Amino acid sequence: DVKVTQSSRYLVKRTGEKVFLECVQDMDHENMFWYRQDPGLGLRLIYFSYDVKMKEKGDIPEGYSVSREKKERFSLILESASTNQTSMYLCATTQGQRQETQYFGPGTRLLVL
């Protein structure tokens, strides 16, 4: 079974803080994704990566950056957290371009005060 883990289940940060959300997968999957999930809006893609050191903007990249230094790890960075970034953050992976099923982590619920 694919296992996708996220570093924290709950985080509370203050406005202006730099925030790191970590995602690790153990199945050697090529593609990794970061979404945020908000009531009524569903899942929205922030960034994705299809290889080490590669990254692509999703639909809502503003205020975020990512890092993929190793294949198994994909980090989401909030350079200066704002209250409108309070959300559930979900990491997902797929094996490759033809493997379309996304495997999700448990999510990190971030509260920015």
Add this chain to the structure above:
Amino acid sequence: GESVGLHLPTLSVQEGDNSIINCAYSNSASDYFIWYKQESGKGPQFIIDIRSNMDKRQGQRVTVLLNKTVKHLSLQIAATQPGDSAVYFCAEKSKTSYDKVIFGPGTSLSVIP
């Protein structure tokens, strides 16, 4: 633009009854559709998928129906159980979007014992 939506945001069914969750999509180029289940406090979990060359696909207690003429997707759950209570998302993907999946806002299914 592309969009995936659900007809009903909430659905309550009696235990043992069949559940039907509906989804509309607008992108004619979408050729792959997925249903996810998300339980409270967890990440979305893959349930079943279907490609555009199929009309129906069955899994264990679940069936997905695809009507390309009216761009409609449905998930049928047979003999609904309390453990089926969750939010269900439909998602679509097209060949033109590299591993980019568009999710609907979700339907909350509540099973009444």
